[in-house]
Amino acid sequence: MTQGVPVAAQRRSATAVRPRVDVSALVHLRTRHPEAVAEAAARRVRRPLLRASERLLIVAADHPARGALGAGGREFAMANRADLLERLCLALSRPGVDGVLATADILDDLLLLGALDGKVVMGSMNRGGLQGASFELDDRFTGHRPQDIERLRFDAGKLLLRVDYSDPGSLTTLESAARAVDAMAERQLPLFIEPFLSRRGPDGRLRNDLSAEAVTRSLAIASGLGGTSAYTWLKVPVTEHPEDMAEVMATTTLPAVLLGGEAGGTAQEQAAAYEKWRGALQLPTVRGLVVGRSLLYPADGDVAAAVDTAAGLLGEQHDDQ
Template identity: 35%
Template structure:
């Protein structure tokens, strides 16, 4: 599960704000029994390993809390304690300092605010805290209703004051740790929202920090100019939502993330209980009109996975009215775990990984391959005749086959790149990567692709003494005459491997035929002619006891182009036609794309079916989920034939994606475990091919 090694925490002072959900704990005035019992509840919950507390005014209660934390650490029930000074700053009891707090333009006010936080630091060290969190204070420019150059000048001065304050606090943290013989706490500046409150409301914090770009520049200055390398940011999802900042903000701030709050917000002033939920009030995750939906949270969590975030993730929730804090926390965990376990969250390209074919298949190897084509053309047949074949097509009754026949029918596009598969260096390199670094059963292709792999297998054996084509299934593609975009595209003649006898002689293990039916259509007579070609091909394969893989597809013309119809009823009709071709279907395998209601499709043919993955979507998540579903839709669904969706899976490693699909087909792993496997093996064995 994604983020399963990150500490999970709870903000005590908001989760348990006081009896009846009043604010006594936030004010530091919580009754002894309430404070101790609620902290104990967090400690006893095995999922929470981190707790955030704020000021406690009573010395006797503080001492009990200290003892409680010591016992919890000794019992390994608590791994982290965070002191949150933000409630002290925001409540600003008796208006001790200006709301601009430690970024105040008034030096006297700034110094008072720093002194108050130093008192909090002393208390935090008494608890044995690991982190100390605070916030910037209100933006003086917003407070003064300044605009334009005046606002820019005020913010510039306020940022200078804030830098000075943070430097003093970091110094004090280190000094006090040294005096007490304790590890220094990590300073965390929480980034709040900077949204201006509507007249007559106090829903938003109007903080100086503030926008992500401003926070990024600020933390850089503290680390690089002052040398406080441990200084980091605390990011709260509710503040991101209020400020309109999405997952990309987390990625941009990834080098500076020290602590994450998962929190909700309601931004509809007419929502139920809006007085207690609107704005920066951290309502329960299931509150009406919530901005933190499952999809939104999944987006933030995916960003954290992709930036390899290792820190704490804590819930900040404030129950209202008759809501039971313990129930709210339990529901929050369930919501978070469900989002964390989503396949789109678990599939992530960590640290901006990009697969590069040249790191696997080098230019020197390409040159050697080209040289062999010129100097030893007969080597291809020799190697094919020497190749060891499987005794059985499929030892376990299942198959994963790589498809590499698209370019021969003038289909070379991948996504927006119209000729991606036309680059033979790239295409062959990716095919070789899948064949060598995954356990796919074999490959289906035209002669040129298969022969390139045969020569590559020879070069590999020359260097390593091993080969990768023995006991793999090699399937010959026969009809490629239906050129994409041609007027008579539906007449798909046998133009590739034309002679089944030759297929058998070359020790290939089967043949593939494509049958597209556009009925009714002005050119549907060509579909019937292709049916005859396919029927003859199946008959010839039967003569030599070769399995034939038939791909029957319903298509229709849209804007002059034939497009696949991905509907169960249409697939069922064309399967019925395909199954009736030739004098026997004994050796027939069907290749059928996955669609909704696939169980109905599977019932259209009693023989084995391989699912098709379709075009590349830039991410393998969708096709993995489809294949998991499809494998459960009928015992005759026996695997998949994969092409562009595996060879070009966005920036990912084709071999890792192929291996994940092998695992789900041959071993029945779940979609989540399949994407975890991708992350685990991505980029492995990049040096398999010989190098000079």
Template identity: 45%
Template structure:
């Protein structure tokens, strides 16, 4: 699917003159019946980074800023049949819906990026017919705000599960140092965060975890919940993915993010798809 000049102009025109088209696009999206692929895996493209101001890729601080280029790269990625779907904020999801790119794809709506829920909420995800919601669970022991974040995530898990929608939780342990939050990426901190995230809500039946890669046995061994792995890849994605522990029993997929949308999208997505396919054998 190519974003021609004509389709781009049509998108801009629709955005300006027909806001009701977004609602119609949600309503007419063809949903696929299963979350997982025939191989029992889930391969998502993440497009939630621009909404939190993360625009840089490599040494280009504005690589994700040009909207047409971003959509073109997303269209290339989603056109790969091995890609199961998208994780994104409402603006990106809606533009891809208007472009007809999300039929028969899994769609997770981003609900928050830091501590406050500022994007999709559970009723909207349900109403729009999406497949689940993704939330960042920032855990900072010294910050009183962590309690409200835990509560908000727990409420979202409960509400999504009540309607059979999946909750994808990204545990993100941090510590405050010299006034800044520093991610805690050691296995002990991540394993602890996994156990906290796993217990949120009135049921864990529909909960998935999104964890940083490469995984470790201590972190992945801390849960029985299904896990997708995500993280930056270098210029050699094949070598990177070889260390991601995609073969671990709880790992069922991966999320390719913004670093792969700024280079050779087609080749990087193909490499990731092949690595996931090999791990599923």
């Protein structure tokens, strides 16, 4: 059996020392032993999706496959793959982090690095709606297929569902999403749907509507996709007015996690994001957080501290129950 690429030992220590990823060793392994990815997936130590607390903290890193590379005010922050992998390995090593959401290329690297043992692994399924493209809303399923998630022994899938009532491409995405719901349910695999009502502004850029009315409609649409909702979760943004979240979340009985989004480039904006999450986490259907750039590229650069703060929010809710 081919062995993986070692990550620096301090990755599993209690300190926040950032690990170093040996890109040359990764490329060598990919070049000479491409079967190593499947072997690493087969021997990965799995865990249940939920533990006793019924809370989830997932770090998201599926943005690059859609051409969305910006973070923290830097247009190409996520373009350096070694840097991204090091941030991910550090985040995954912190207490309270349950797993990762990413596309195949990133998950393959993390498998080879041995960073996914005992973690929830979510495959990102539709990344065809490239950021800024004229076809952005025709969000084809160009990532993990249900059979890939099953074959690799991953734990769940995620799809993005953006709907613009004026764009026919949305109908293609809706139909494809419904069939993905069916295919995942046939395999008894959870599927996290991230729905938005979206529209193009005068500059042609696509923007998601975070009003309470729009988020409510998007949840209703996503909840009804497919032949069963038994394995469907929702990945929900906090509305532009966080005090509306209780009424918005009353739209569905499906379990949900909060979408973190990008908190902004300042410490104040980061703190404000934590407060929004804290309030919404008190709602009965909300079971956790799926956050990417806000934790991986925080305003002060301290990945460990950002991750620990988010984990602490979930711990607060567990203690209150």
